[in-house]
Amino acid sequence: MKKIATLLFVSVLGGAITLGSYKLFLEEESNQFLPQDNTENSFIPVNKSHSYGTNVDFTEAAEKTVHAVVHVKNVAVFKGGPRSIWEQTPYGNNGGRALQGAGSGVIITPDGYIVTNNHVIDGASEIEVTLNDNKNYKAEVIGSDPISDIALIKIDTEEELEYIPFGNSDNMELGEWVLAVGNPFNLKSTVTAGIISAKARDLNVRDNSPQSFIQTDAAINPGNSGGALVNINGELIGINTAISSPSGSYIGYAFAVPSNNARKIVEDIMEFGDVQQGILGIRGGSINNDLIKEFDLNTSQGVMVGQVTPGSGAEKSGIRQNDIIKKIDNIDINKFSDLTGYINSKRPGDEVNVKLLRNGKEKEVSVKLTKLDTLEVSVLGLEVANASAEELEAYKAPNGVRINRTLNKDLPSSELVGGIIAEINNQKVSSIRDVEEIMQSRTKSNSIVITYYNQKGEKQRMIWR
Structure with a gap:
């Protein structure tokens, strides 16, 4: 009996020594590689408000948004029947109804208001909307703006619909993860992921009317037009609009109208019936090498004022020719599309703070935007x-x-x-x-x-x- 008791005591003592050694040496060593919660003493900047990295989970954002993106069909109705056999195919021999085109749309209110691209619904005799659950509705055009390529349509339904809330596109950062949600090639409910590749991108497709797109490498193809570009929180930060590609299909980058601009246009249409365009009251251009040499500038970014419109807010605030605009409110103005992109999200009567350089000295003025007339x-x-x-x-x-x-x-x-x-x-x-x-x-x-x-x-x- 004594032998058994002795063996039991030795076994317990040995186990305790082994466990203590593990805690003392091995666990202490492994703790050196655990992430430290004390960010104040860390030499690596940590931003807890974003989830970056290749292990970002997109499932929640995708689930939040996929049911609020719809398939929009642009239908033409021809009196006297279809004009060719091709116009019979989408709906059969159905009294001259032909599918002119299709795209996507984003439900922005639970009662059925939908944002899409103007080019998706342009020229339609009828607009059909298909939800993610395959329910079909006829849609009414509330208003559109061909210049920004944004349109607002509405469907009538008794049920509350899932919708995507607007995010603040001004807060998006280069390299931030985004999802493109839409219906490319008539494939419903497609989600692709990418990053913000550039902001305030001007494609130079129109003279004297600079655009300001979000550029992304999330795959966008024909049919994605009018669909949602969302952040990983499931907030709408853009309306997918354009592809820059010789083939017309995705080759690595695409473009979206920033949500702040789209939201302003939609609110204008709902409240006023058309777009209320506010202007700063200047003509000018981005700083380039020629201007740097001509005026001996010590800055390579910004917008140089070439002309101030008489009676405008810019004139009343004291902005002068050859001033260089560097910032409006909290937005850096590095090129002209930065300026137009931000101003296009404002209305006549809004006030903005303009930081500028005049003869190398910084100056700040408040400008009340006037109506484009x-x-x-x-x-x-x-x-x-x-x-x-x-x-x-x-x-x-x-x-x-x-x-x-x-x-x-x-x-x-x-x-x-x-x-x-x-x-x-x-x-x-x-x-x-x-x-x-x-x-x-x-x-x-x-x-x-x-x-x-x-x-x-x-x-x-x-x-x-």
């Missing part, structure tokens, strides 16, 4: 302005914009200035934004025909070739 149409050599009801009546014009001044010395200024342009290429115009949209969509090789009313109220036509 004049437009230079360089191809016509004319500046036009919104016309008042009194001006339309005086010139016996049913609609139109006023010719403010001529930009080309060869044009007959005395005959044109003050006249009302009512149509451009047989399309009615009622505002300078209409003019901008028509000029944007025209084929550059085509001639331009304007119908205008002169000072005597006589209806005339002019052709630009």
